[in-house]
Amino acid sequence: MTPRRRRPPPRPPRRRTRHRPRGSATRGAACSGASQRGIRCRARPQPTIDDGSHAGTPRTTDYRQGVVSETPPDHDAAGDAGAGSGLESERARRSARLAELRDAGVEPYPYRFDRTHTLTEVRERWGDLEAGTETDEAVAVAGRIMLRRDSGKLVFATVRDRSGEIQLFVSKAVVGDDAFADVKELDLGDWVGVHGTVMTTRKGELSVKVERVALLAKAVRPLPDKWHGLADTDTRFRQRYADLIVNAEARRTFEIRHAVIASFRRTLTERGFIEVETPVLHTEAGGALARPFVTHHNTLDLDLYLRIALELHLKRLIVGGMERVFEIGRIFRNEGISTRHNPEFTMMELYQAFGDMTDVMAITEELIVIAARDALGTTVIEIAGEPVDLAEPWPRARLVDLASEAIGDEVHPSQPVEHLRAIADRLDVRWEPQWGGGKLVEELFEATAESSLVRPTFVTGHPTEISPLARTDRTDPWLTERFELFVDRRELANGYSELNDPAEQRERFEAEQAAKDAGDATRGTVDEDYLRALEYGMPPTGGLGIGMDRVAMLLAGVDTIKEVILFPTLRPEVF
RNA sequence: GCGCCUCUAGCUCAACGGCAGAGCAGUGGACUCUUAAUCCAUUGGUUCAGGGUUCGAAUCCCUGGGGGCGCACCA
Structure with a gap:
């Protein structure tokens, strides 16, 4: 039993997310919210209702008598309001109590309270x-x-x-x-x-x-069940306030998230990194391969993209001589939603001048191990049911070697695409004609080897084709000096020796632009300002990005990203 | 976007083609050491919405909506 399973004794284990999505608190909330605005609960096609005069509507009449402003503040009124049950009468009863207090000269919402102790x-x-x-x-x-x-x-x-x-x-x-x-x-x-x-x-x-x-x-709305709390995940995420009130596990998860982020800041500050903030609104969505969100600035009459990565601005700061910078910030990708993906998520990126991939690999390990210690008090966590000590050195393996081993056949981006396509066909991996050898090899890796990476593992040497900002491997021109950290089959971190040759960077950008023009919306564009920056000279640099939500998931022991995001993206609630 | 699952009282859950129920919360009552207090009594429902099948639908079928999971996309 790992310490992170610790729970307050009087409560039974909280259900994990996925079982029994039952009950539908949303509706209840929808009802009362709506009635506050004079809209009948459960919008049915019933045109006589929305005129604001509810007097003749039997089902809404009785509880309305108890609402504060209409209620003579005496006990009888409270009693009337309490007659019947259900959410509305409960709210009415509590509201009537507010009115009584006011009438007695008591302010039910005072301005402050001075406490001596927590x-x-x-x-x-x-x-x-x-x-x-x-x-x-x-x-x-x-x-x-x-x-x-x-x-x-x-x-x-x-x-x-x-x-x-x-x-x-x-x-x-x-x-x-x-x-x-x-x-x-x-x-x-x-x-x-x-x-x-x-x-x-x-x-x-x-x-x-x-x-x-x-x-x-005063709480005018009743708490969820004092023992069972909220079970419906939808309600838990939409009404996170209620979830936090009744669900100790949720409170603990966000304490861990906080501890992890605070730990990262501390570790990086101690190592001479400067925290910076760069624009969220971009004129070009670069630094990663992903579909961006588009927005619009009215006065400038300009379409802007929400950033999909922090990378290109941070490296401009390395050009500017800041040497060690990091940013922990929100990133937006207009992609699918899953247990591992939320449209907005938090990324930590850092760049260290005079270093390369090996330096940032070491920092990655350090950051996560220290965060585990800070957040959990231990480096031993449970991954896929097995105890894993994060403090033990993390194995490293080349992507092409892992793929080759899993396939039983040597694969490498230098091989003819027909050969790689044939292997893909044999393994039922779907490919697209515009893919080169590098993309094919990556797809083969993801289809075969990735799912076995449960313990923390550095996968290195990604093909150049899929790594337009990473420096070419000093021993293999088809690959880059890049790594990804995998834990529990999930990618947690991504880093590389940064490409700083402006001429080569321009060629890479142009290849991206060509792929985008050919119809791949995730591909990049030529960022002229970034190229200009590189022309001023960027020192050799190691760069790293870590998905903070996924680190929080790992250390909190939850299997859904929504559990570590206070207000995950959901369809709007129907009131 | 596609497939599967799911939605019953404020909350947690029963009822699975034959009278919609329990626990908690609420209300009334008892109790000066409780611990999810206990005991007695009790209110509360358009069973997500709409349509269909049936003598009869919470239950079976269809359509729509919310959510979950898997696939795809991605981190």
Whole structure:
């Protein structure tokens, strides 16, 4: 069992993403959202509804009576609102409670609350109090009410802040009748600020003995099931806020993601890299082979592309003498969506002057190993069910050798295309006539060898044809000094010795342009400004790109990119 | 884009051609040491939408919508 499987004890294992996509919270949300705007829930062709006058519509009438502004703030109204059930009556009941508070002169959405401790700080400081201890230590804490246990003249509530949870101990005898009644009116999901003293119960549960409770924000909408949380992946991603409230696994995943990115920044800064920010809006979409998103600037009346890579601007900075630069930024590719692909994703790219491919391979290993240590406290993770120690050296193998071995026949981009096409046909690999030997060899590699790369592996020596920005291999003119890092059959990183000869770069660009003109939309164009930059002289340089989402996936142990992106791209919800 | 799967109360799930149900949440009540508190009572449904088959449809068929998975594209 690896540490990353650690879960808070009281909860059962959260379901992994793919099982049972059940329930349809989306609809519920859609309903209430719509009714706020006076639109009838579940849009059916029913033209009499959308005129805003709901009085004659039986199904919408009853719960509407409870809505704040229309409700006389007394208990009867709250009672009426609570009659019936379902989301709308629940929202009405909670809203009516808001109105009552306002009427009583209480601001249900105060501006601030000064706390003395986070909940984990309380636990750290008083965690070893013996059972049945009362202290005079006054604290002010804040959090969301997650659970409540009501036993007559005592109420126990579990509140949670970002750091952790703690129990509130509310005694009628301590707070008085009125305040006790107010506490009983609190709902699961409400944010509260609490003044009290630290104590432990007879069974030893560390608690805050409440003296005063202030409502910090009312939850008008009920929380998902307190035990099962949300199961429907659609709802989890669309309503990430709700997912984060009820799903500890999701919170943990994004903590890991944060730790990984923070770790990268720290490591690179320590090694003399400067963090920069380059344009997202490009006039040419270069640096990778991918379809771009197109957008438009009105005043300039100019079509622009969202960047598909960071590469070309960063290398301009190497020309400018910045020597070591990196950027962690969002990239956009107008391609398919899958468990491994989101249209926008986060890439880290770095460039190091005076180095080559071997330097950036070393940095790749270092970055990921240190990130694992920082995020998980260990370098041992589980990949495809097997424990793998990332700290062990990662094997390196040439792409052509891996492909040849998997095929059982030597392949190399220098071979006649007919020969390579015949092998492709034999292996049922589909090819296109404009592909040269390099592209064919890459396709053969992907079809045969790639799926066996589970443990971290550097694949090196990609054909020149598919690597227009990488420097030619010093021992083989058909290949480049390039590597890709594969882990769990996924490409995680890509780096090379950067091509810095402006004349050769122009030839490569022209080949890209020709391929694009021939109909391959993913291919590149001639970037004249970049060529001009190279003409000023770019020192020998090693460059690297790492897909941060995929590193986060690897270290968080999740198998869908949507699990590491807070708000993944989805079709718009129908309200 | 193609194939397969899926959608039932606010949430988690039953019912699989014959009266739409449970747990949680909510509501009313009991309880001064609970831990998903417990106990008693109880509200809540256009079964994703539309059409069809049938005496009868949540269930079978068709169309549409959302989502998931696989393939393709890519990182």
